[in-house]
Amino acid sequence: MKLKTLFSALCLVSLSFVQSSAFALEKPKNSVIKMSTTTSTENSGLLKFLLPKFEEKTGYSVQVIAVGSGKALKMGEDGDVDVVLSHAPAAEKEFVEKGFGDKRYPVMYNDFVVLGPEADPAGIKELKSTAESFAKIAETKSPFISRGDDSGTHKKELKIWETAKIKPEGEWYREAGDGMEKVIQMSGELNAYTLADRGTWLAVMNKSPLKILHEGDKELFNPYGIMAVSQKRYPDINHDGAQALIDWMVSEEGQAAIASFKVNDMVLFTPNADKADASAKETPAKVQ
Amino acid sequence: MTKLQFQGISKYFQDRHLLQEISLPVWQGHCTLLTGANGAGKTTLLRILAGFERPDTFEVQTSLGLLNWRQYKKTLSSRVLYLHQQPYMFEGSVWANLDYALPRHLSKLERAERIEEALTWAVLEALANAKAKNLSGGEYQRVALARAWLRKPQILLLDEPTSNMDQEARLRTVHLLGQLRSEGMALVVASHDPDYFSSLVTDHLHLNQGQLLPVPLHAKRDNGNVTTLRQSL
Amino acid sequence: MEALVQASQDALSLLFSGDKELWEIVGISFQVSLLALIIAIPPALLLAFALAYGQFVGRRFLIALFSTMLSVPTVVIGLTLYVLLSRQGPLGEWRLLFTQTAMMLGQITLAFPMLVSIGHSALQAADRRAWETARTLGASRLRALLTVTYEVRFGLLAAVLASFGRIISEVGASMMLGGNILHHTRNIPTAIALETSKGEFAQGIALGLVLLVMALALNVLLHHFQGKGYVGS
Structure with a gap:
């Protein structure tokens, strides 16, 4: 008898929980924004720094799903998130052109750096162009670790190989299929070269034996864009929330916040929102 | 119930026709002895009557009319109690095991009274709080009979109730069974050693080659053992 | 080696300084996994x-299907549910994607075959007489x-513990279905994966310790209930 009561009590509890979380689903339409983004923005600590300011001001709450840029965009395409913040300009353009997103807003940029062992076995330190450096690495068959995960960084790396007219393959070229931090770790362990975004690098540089061996080339420019997922395609998406977040990110306040974010006393991201774009749209919407 | 007439019970095991159109009357207050060689199908027959095993053909004539297997299971098998050759004791004390046999609706006080009575009846007072699983074979059987006594079924089916028991335990078991019979229960006992039950038995049936045949009582009784048994009771 | 010692020390101080974020992650883990287990147990048992x-x-x-499902990688189950x-x-x-409910669904899917499989073995090993005795003493099917x-509770408890161990330490499905959202769907395993990828070993180890201590506590508890824990008990 007691067992029976216990059973039914447990069933009730679990049922009510399932229901309560089902009810919680009703809320995202208003106050919860789901954003997919690249690991670099989350793991560098930028979003943890920015989002509370936005949340406090507007009453929205932002749930961040950090994955590679490719997957982040795919989540937007599938309508599983409301807004995408990524750094893969070509793919982002396609995303908007295909009607998955309304418009790409530039938010900020940082740049990529080529990391490698201090000894620099391939001798790229003195080279001016990134493509040249890559060619040298391939030529000397120095180990190079690629993200290999279809992320923005990976796409950038492949583009550089293309510019250098080299098809990277062989024992020296390894695809990790993992996040930036992990790849920097692996490169450190294996004395390998790799391409990294500066934000992540600054966050982990104290733990890594690697050094920046090449930087500053125009080719290494790494712009971030933000896009609301199209409401035409997914009518019940939290479009207002997504637009509010975008508007805040490109607003003076948001841009100033991005500029003030520092890791190890270094600025990670340079805001570059096109102010005309933002004001043309509308002023930031607030949650009633 | 004064009489149940089971009839046409058949059971196949693969190709073997284990039970062939068996008829078996069960009277209130009677004790039917079921004998037969090992593997003759005694246990199977009892388990069919208990509702544990599905026969291939089956019907039973009751006061409610002619019932098939499904109807029998639904309406009557709750009034039938089956005792395994080795009775099963649940986790917990002897008391808890007896409590299991009582109807759910009784009050705590009523239960306690009935259980006390049952303990006295089966001479188990000293063991009330003992862990049932730790009892000896004879004690097992007494707890099982006490459960039957509390449950008061109309038919009590017993599979080799005295196997693996010493003489004293056997006598006690037979004694308790006699009491249950005189309370009006119908007993069906499957046994190898029919002599132990001669004081109880009112009908004797022998199972052989799938056929159940009546055996005249006293026919096989020839030794003095029976008389001494009777006297000791 | 030095790094490991350092990380472990940092981990302990994180745990005992009551780092809010860390304990929130632990809380989410337990909430999701316990509820998943509670929901999965009744149907799995049936x-x-x-x-x-x-x-x-x-x-x-x-039976074969559920045994097979035990060796399906959790990521595959995660992916299937994701799709x-x-x-x-x-x-x-x-x-439901990227909610705790989705994580729970993943964990229910993972726990269910394990509960069924180990539960089935435990029940199969149970004495058939337990069921028959209960029924013949008038117990309803549910009772x-x-x-x-209850008779095989230790075997079933082992099934429950094994399943709990599986789902609370599972990373693939939780990562895909929950999305590893801070304060929301970040549980112990996905947090360990994240912290490790960031090179924050102290956080990772601290969370690993929580899992370890919990596993130890559960096993000690199980052995305590099981009593002697050697053959012949």
Whole structure:
């Protein structure tokens, strides 16, 4: 008898929980924004720094799903998130052109750096162009670790190989299929070269034996864009929330916040929102 | 119930026709002895009557009319109690095991009274709080009979109730069974050693080659053992 | 080696300084996994019971199926549910992806075959007489089921603990279905994966310690209940 009561009590509890979380689903339409983004923005600590300011001001709450840029965009395409913040300009353009997103807003940029062992076995330190450096690495068959995960960084790396007219393959070229931090770790362990975004690098540089061996080339420019997922395609998406977040990110306040974010006393991201774009749209919407 | 007439019970095991159109009357207050060689199908027959095993053909004539297997299971098998050759004791004390046999609706006080009575009846007072699983074979059987006594079924089916028991335990078991019979229960006992039950038995049936045949009582009784048994009771 | 010692020390101080974020992650882990388990247990137990005691077409197939499901990688289960729950999938309307409910669904899917499989073995090992005795003493099917469940509770408890261990330490499905959202769907395993990838070993180890201590506590508890824990008990 007691067992029976216990059973039914447990069933009730679990049922009510399932229901309560089902009810919680009703809320995202208003106050919860789901954003997919690249690991670099989350793991560098930028979003943890920015989002509370936005949340406090507007009453929205932002749930961040950090994955590679490719997957982040795919989540937007599938309508599983409301807004995408990524750094893969070509793919982002396609995303908007295909009607998955309304418009790409530039938010900020940082740049990529080529990391490698201090000894620099391939001798790229003195080279001016990134493509040249890559060619040298391939030529000397120095180990190079690629993200290999279809992320923005990976796409950038492949583009550089293309510019250098080299098809990277062989024992020296390894695809990790993992996040930036992990790849920097692996490169450190294996004395390998790799391409990294500066934000992540600054966050982990104290733990890594690697050094920046090449930087500053125009080719290494790494712009971030933000896009609301199209409401035409997914009518019940939290479009207002997504637009509010975008508007805040490109607003003076948001841009100033991005500029003030520092890791190890270094600025990670340079805001570059096109102010005309933002004001043309509308002023930031607030949650009633 | 004064009489149940089971009839046409058949059971196949693969190709073997284990039970062939068996008829078996069960009277209130009677004790039917079921004998037969090992593997003759005694246990199977009892388990069919208990509702544990599905026969291939089956019907039973009751006061409610002619019932098939499904109807029998639904309406009557709750009034039938089956005792395994080795009775099963649940986790917990002897008391808890007896409590299991009582109807759910009784009050705590009523239960306690009935259980006390049952303990006295089966001479188990000293063991009330003992862990049932730790009892000896004879004690097992007494707890099982006490459960039957509390449950008061109309038919009590017993599979080799005295196997693996010493003489004293056997006598006690037979004694308790006699009491249950005189309370009006119908007993069906499957046994190898029919002599132990001669004081109880009112009908004797022998199972052989799938056929159940009546055996005249006293026919096989020839030794003095029976008389001494009777006297000791 | 030095790094490991340093990380472990940092981990301990993180744990005992009551780092809010860390304990929140622990809380989410337990909340999701315990609820998943509680939801999975009743149907799994019923199915295990049907497999152990029922006779129906496809019984053997189901047993084989559930044993097979034990060796399906958690990521595959995660992926399957992801495809189902994604907006583009057949259940997209529910909008469950990246919620705790989705994680729970993943963990229920993981725990269920394990509960059924180990539960079935435990119930199969149970004495058939337990069920029959309960039934013949007038217990309803449900009561008989609970009785047998109690008789084999240690085997079933082992099934529950093994399943709990599986789902609370599982990273693949939780990562895909929950999305590893801070304060929301970040549980111990996904947090460990994240912290490790960031090179924050102290956080990772601290969370690992929580899992370890919990596993130890559960096992000590189980052995305590089981009592002696050696053959012949």
